[in-house]
Amino acid sequence: MKRYLVYLREYKWYCILGAASKWIEAVLELLVPLVMANIIDVGITARGSIGYVLAGGGVMLAMGAVGFGCAIFCQRSASIASQGFGTNVRNALFRHINTLSYRELDKIGTASLVTRTTNDVNQMQSSVAMIIRLVVRAPFIAAGAVVLCFVIDWQIGLLVTVISVLVGLVLWVIMHKTVPCYAKNQKKLDRLTQITNENLEGARVVRAFSRREGERARFDAAAEDMLDNSLRIGKISAWLNPLTYAIVNFGVALILAFCDFKVHTPAGFSSGDIVALINYMAQILNAMIVISNLISLFTKGYASMNRVSEVFDLKSCLADGEDAEADFTKPAVEMENVSFSYAGTEQYSLTGVTLTIPRGATVGVIGGTGSGKSTLVNLLPRLYDASCGRVKIFGRDVKEYPMFALRQLFGVVPQNAVLFSGTVRSNLRWGKSDATDEEMNEALKTACAYDFINEKGGLDQAVTEAGKNFSGGQRQRLTIARAVVGKPAILILDDSCSALDFATDAQVRKNISELTDLTTIIISQRASSIRGADVIYVMEDGKVVGSGKHAELYENCPLYREICDSQTRA
């Protein structure tokens, strides 16, 4: 918990003063029944003085006004401090995430990282607000009310203590019983969501098999199941208010009976005392309910904090290199006996890969799913570090380069064509931040994307989230344009023409081959996409099982021949 105090430091005074002002409000609130009791006992019973009563009323109003002022000050401080805290944590978290390598990000997963930066930090933020606003107030009021009851009469004080404990017990039992049910309910709701989603995504399949009725029955069963669980929760939690109300007011009845017994004894009980006692009982009940809400809020906040801490605990295993210049006279890529395994697995995804790619060459990599093709190219721009062996780019170990400089050497077209919301222009500028229109249009032409972009609205055409307003093939071509606009030294195409028809695929490859001084690495499942390459590497189970030109491989490598045949022959 300590590590988060840093983010609160600049709001230290907001926290302290906020909590302090809340405390003042609580004290005043506790004193009101005493003033009222005093009005009754002194003002009415003893003196019968209207002036005294008015003075008492004035005091109560003043206390209310001061309390109100304190409360407003506290709410404002709490809002500023907690939101500021949340903002600081979020910024630090996002910045931290951006320093992590893929190896660490894989551990948590994107979807979870998104909820951690948003929901979990929000949860922590509201915990901070509640600490400032209520942690001082609610227990203080509950405890203070009990103490003041003791002041009036110790026996009644004991009674009130017992009642408070009972109320606490009821709150605890009900929470304890319902919390797991709520978790279950969430699961049941997830199931309804899942079935709905399947009927949206699989709308065609459901209709093709005429399974309308079957799906309805499935949904009804799940809804019925959820209904049962909801009703069960409802039955338990519907006890909360009646039970606490009953306990507190039975307490009041006992106090009345007890007072009646004591009124005419020497201990002496005034009517003002009784009115004050009844009032304190009400305050205790309210405070206890607030405390129980606080507890559930804090459990959530604590869980969120742990989830956020998990992310902060991750440290990037990729150290930045000092300073290295690419030596363009050396081969573009050299791998010396490189092996690699993903985090948490014993199994090697790459074993003993040794290869050299000369500058300007076009290289093809082919193999089945899981053969290690993508892993191989991920090591080049250091998305991961090799477990053993050495990877050299233009004569330097990748670890010697500053990350920024290394990655500038590459243009990568990833397997899933990811675009970002903005415009075509803003997306292309990822490849080169100061690219001119001319350069961008040229890149679009290379990627066979110029025509459809021009039809659609040119470089200023909007791109929606993940580029959903473009078809799969169009997205792929745009990502290719983005990769070539910065004129990289090495271009990696990771199965990035799969959504293109064969003619366009061929045209794009032809355009790319015309770029000068470019080393190209093409990964593909299609034999036709790589058959013209200078060298083809055939991969299986993380190993290079064959290399050479198409004709040689077709003669010598059985796997390669099998792949080619399966795709071209009847």
Next chain:
Amino acid sequence: MGRDLSKKKFKSGITRRLLTYVRPYGGYVAGAVIFSILYVAFVLVGPVLSGWAIDAMFEESKLFEKVWLLVVGFALCVLLASLSQKLLGNCVNSLCYKLVKDLRRDAFQSLTGSRVKYIDTHAQGDVMARVVTDVDIVSDGLLQGVAQLFTGVMTILATLVVMFVINYLIALVVVILTPLSLFVAAFITKRTFRSFTKQVRVQGELAAHVKEMLGGQKTVVLFNEERASCDKFEEIDARLYDIGWRAQYYSALTNPSTRFVNAVIYAVVGVLGAIFCILSAESGGVLELGALTLSGFTVGMLSVFLSYANQYTKPFNEISNVITQLQNAFASAARVFEVVDEPGEKLDGENRIEKVRGDIRIENARFSYDPAQKLIENLNVDVKAGSKIAIVGPTGCGKTTLINLLMRFYDLDGGTIYVDGIDAKTIPLDEYRKMFGMVLQESFLAGETVAWNIAYGNEGASREQIEAAAKAAYCDFFIRNLEKGYDTVLTGNVNISQGERQLLCIARVMLANPPMLILDEATSNIDTMTEMRIQKAFKKIMQGRTSFIVAHRLSTILDADLILVMNHGAVIEQGTHEQLMEKQGFYYRLYNSQFAQ
């Protein structure tokens, strides 16, 4: 004016429809009304009795019995009040959850019966939110809201009545002070609402940025865009801070403000009551105020008023909350009813085919998704039973549209599809679709067991039949390697590849055993071994059936009985491979660019 009127009409329409959902549960409604009346009555009588008890204690001629009777009466009131509150809770819960279920069921039913066009043209997230989240908002807002509103109004009214009976002057003062509370609450709600909507927008922006950037983190890293991404994040976050603390502050004002109003009312009632006590005592049990003479005011009565002053303002705050909740509920209900009202597919037809041969003729078909953009014009295809038709053409040429039309996912704008010489439109939809087996590229499987999924088109299938189909589709071996074999539930973390999923889809069609097939070959991301198995399975399943294949593989095209070459929504060439190659047209060029090198 006109807009207001239509808005009112719209609301009353929704109310009427919601009432039809309430009707089956009239018992719960009656129960809720009765128990809330009882609850309010007992809650209010309680303090009166305790007030009398206090007075009785200090009476000169003190009667123990009287005090005891009053205390026991008070305890009884408490007991009955809590019992009725519990029963009220049960009624509201049952009503609320059951209604939610019904509403959801209807929305889902409408969804399953809707036209494919509806699903294609509406954002899935939005439709899902309507079925899942919006229904919850309706139940929360409407039912719990109404319950609170009802008890709230009851409490206010009953409190006022009792206060007026005891002492109408103090009651009058309380009534005059009441608007203060309402005013404060309304003021705060309005400011809060505005800043909350702003906050939600910025929060959405932030989440979208995080999602987009982390989703594409690999790209972000590779293009050295981390700095820019962080800067953008901080820029949005700064705006969120600014709007966030204000929103939180405004909403946090509600409690202190109402506490303050409460304190004012408490003090005024206390002072006024105390003065009346003194005056009553001075004039011997009656209260004389100028020309007015009221019955005497006692400390016990004061205690009643103080109790009431504490609980009187609470319902007012609740009511202002309830009103926003109700507004949300109406908005959500309208969204849910839109789904419920979505017109369904036309299911019935008068023609039945006993034994399907599988001749298909498409005549003068015309279709477009968007009237402004012509797509399929004058399409004519004649297919003999049992033949194999390959559909080829560049991306976006209309291959998928053809499948949509054949499966009657979309209706033709003109022309006719004949099956065995009968107009497809006149065949009952379910029977028509069962004539086709469909395997698409995006292989959809439900989150149920493997066996359940294979038996999707043949619900009554035995385990033997299921396994036989799986063997025939070459998936038996990998299914057996799954943790629970055929009983493995296909959730996101089950490790089966895209290709294996497609094999399961083939098994599913094999078990359904339809006379005609529509197959969509996968283009990528399938490893070679699985690819070969799919080819083999396709070949096996096509035997003797009329089959349409969206083709990417040479092997499929070469031995097809008929190749349809599509471009821009039209079939521009058709014939066998040899015929088309001889023609040296579009197909010839396409073929050469793909396969010859």
